[in-house]
Amino acid sequence: MPQHKLLMCPGPTIVPDRVLQAGAEPMVYHRSEEFSQVLKEVLDHLRVLFGTHDVLVMASSGRGAVEAALANSLTPGGRVLVVVNGFFGEMMAGIARDLGFDVVRTQEDWTRPADPQAVADVLAGDPSIEAVGMVHSETSTSVLNDLASMGQAVRGQGRLLVVDAVSSLGGAPIDMDRNLVDVVGSASQKGLFSPPGIGVVGVGAKGWERINLSTNRRHYFDLRKMKEAADRPTPQTPSTTPVSLVKSLHAALQMINEETVAGAYRRHERMAQATRLGVKALGLSLYPAGDFRRSPTVTTVALPEGRDPSHMLKWVEKNYGIVLGNGLGKIGKTTFRVGHMGVVQPENVVQALGALGDYMVQNGWTTAPADAGAKVAQEYFDRP
Ligand SMILES: Cc1ncc(COP(=O)(O)O)c(C=O)c1O
The missing domain is CATH 3.40.640.10 (Type I PLP-dependent aspartate aminotransferase-like (Major domain))
Known part of the structure; x- marks a missing residue:
């Protein structure tokens, strides 16, 4: 298999x-x-x-x-x-x-x-x-x-x-x-x-x-x-x-x-919120900037100036078996996306942020510790 x-x-x-x-x-x-x-x-x-x-x-x-x-x-x-x-x-x-x-x-x-x-x-x-x-x-x-x-x-x-x-x-x-x-x-x-x-x-x-x-x-x-x-x-x-x-x-x-429909919506909101906090803790920002409702199922992340997303996406998949999403259309080269829809659980969000942090540190994308995103997400999930 x-x-x-x-x-x-x-x-x-x-x-x-x-x-x-x-x-x-x-x-x-x-x-x-x-x-x-x-x-x-x-x-x-x-x-x-x-x-x-x-x-x-x-x-x-x-x-x-x-x-x-x-x-x-x-x-x-x-x-x-x-x-x-x-x-x-x-x-x-x-x-x-x-x-x-x-x-x-x-x-x-x-x-x-x-x-x-x-x-x-x-x-x-x-x-x-x-x-x-x-x-x-x-x-x-x-x-x-x-x-x-x-x-x-x-x-x-x-x-x-x-x-x-x-x-x-x-x-x-x-x-x-x-x-x-x-x-x-x-x-x-x-x-x-x-x-x-x-x-x-x-x-x-x-x-x-x-x-x-x-x-x-x-x-x-x-x-x-x-x-x-x-x-x-x-x-x-x-x-x-x-x-x-x-x-x-x-x-x-x-x-x-079985989860209940309301429970599934709540879980999606939580996965989204933890992802947003995690990428920010790694020094990245959300795309687009601004204060409005964002989707609970996907997070679009702006790349640091001049960075190529394709190397990161391939590396994360090869080294961690985690598939993140590329940017699309005119923001294809300047963004990437994290999907957190369906059955995604807290540990999956934490794993993805950990893999991303590892790549970012190894490739000089951030001065934050590699586990900064994963930690913030875990802390968010641990809150009562
Ligand atoms: C909002 C939206 N519309 C349409 C599509 C196209 O769907 P499909 O690839 O299943 O035809 C997608 C796929 O990502 C989507 O996210």
């Missing part, structure tokens, strides 16, 4: 043995009652995480789920306003463009969270905009865009809010109905600590109003067909379900239930 690496990159995340084993069970027919019961329980668990009733699973990565969310929510060639305050905001704008929508970009500043008032102002000035696209946890910068205030702003202007929650589902509350978020896409391999390959989409009541009106072309990603199959007394998916992946996801969702 290959050795487990400690995945502290922002996805895919550590998949516990129980989840792996559930996916390794003998194959079952995807239309059988036995499998339908598993799918039913998966949908029930996901409802709680999305905070809305209608959830759909499909064979895709996160990008596919976001594509499905957009493709179903707009009219052909329809105009969509996309908040592009990070790499994945850019990705969303690109998906919308490739689907033939008319993309209006806003808030291209990667150092700031989305501003609901600014979005409301653009919407007020352009009634032809049908929907707003926004990333919840911007995995490139770790900025957490606020769902509640954006939901109010967008609903106040009578438009649809489509959200990419790929790196927040399972690690941070989404509360779609309460936050007035209409359509959300996410995936199995991050906060849900399952193998990659399942896309999940949540749709609220307003979302369905638009989806049912849309004449946009779609086939595999037709959310209406998925809903029809999911709503049967024995739920199904329209085409062959990725049975093994769904079984893995089922085990992961059971684990979240």
Whole structure:
């Protein structure tokens, strides 16, 4: 058996043995009652995480789920306003463009969270905009865009809010109905600590109003067909379900239930806080600078001037078996990322900070002791 690496990159995340084993069970027919019961329980668990009733699973990565969310929510060639305050905001704008929508970009500043008032102002000035696209946890910068205030702003202007929650589902509350978020896409391999390959989409009541009106072309990603199959007394998916992946996801969702959803969110906040304190103790700073809500699932760290992240990332993996994440897009060479989503525990954060500190001391990146970050994180975890 290959050795487990400690995945502290922002996805895919550590998949516990129980989840792996559930996916390794003998194959079952995807239309059988036995499998339908598993799918039913998966949908029930996901409802709680999305905070809305209608959830759909499909064979895709996160990008596919976001594509499905957009493709179903707009009219052909329809105009969509996309908040592009990070790499994945850019990705969303690109998906919308490739689907033939008319993309209006806003808030291209990667150092700031989305501003609901600014979005409301653009919407007020352009009634032809049908929907707003926004990333919840911007995995490139770790900025957490606020769902509640954006939901109010967008609903106040009578438009649809489509959200990419790929790196927040399972690690941070989404509360779609309460936050007035209409359509959300996410995936199995991050906060849900399952193998990659399942896309999940949540749709609220307003979302369905638009989806049912849309004449946009779609086939595999037709959310209406998925809903029809999911709503049967024995739920199904329209085409062959990725049975093994769904079984893995089922085990992961059971684990979240055992920890409790609130407990999982609390643990993510604690992992994030310890990571932030730890990297600062090593003399590094968070990217971007500023005082705003950061994602509980990932921490983006600014590199010391002139340092190359790739050597550090390779060294930490080779010497400690710990995989950290590279920076993305225009901050690819000036940042790196620590993922702390899924089943990450205090000892994992402490190990990662210890490895980072060791590298930094050996390579003259810091004057702090090598264990400074690990120590601060451990002290944080030890506090009652
Ligand atoms: C916020 C966000 N959106 C979209 C994606 C793309 O997801 P996938 O690689 O599963 O298609 C990612 C992946 O890191 C992400 O973090």
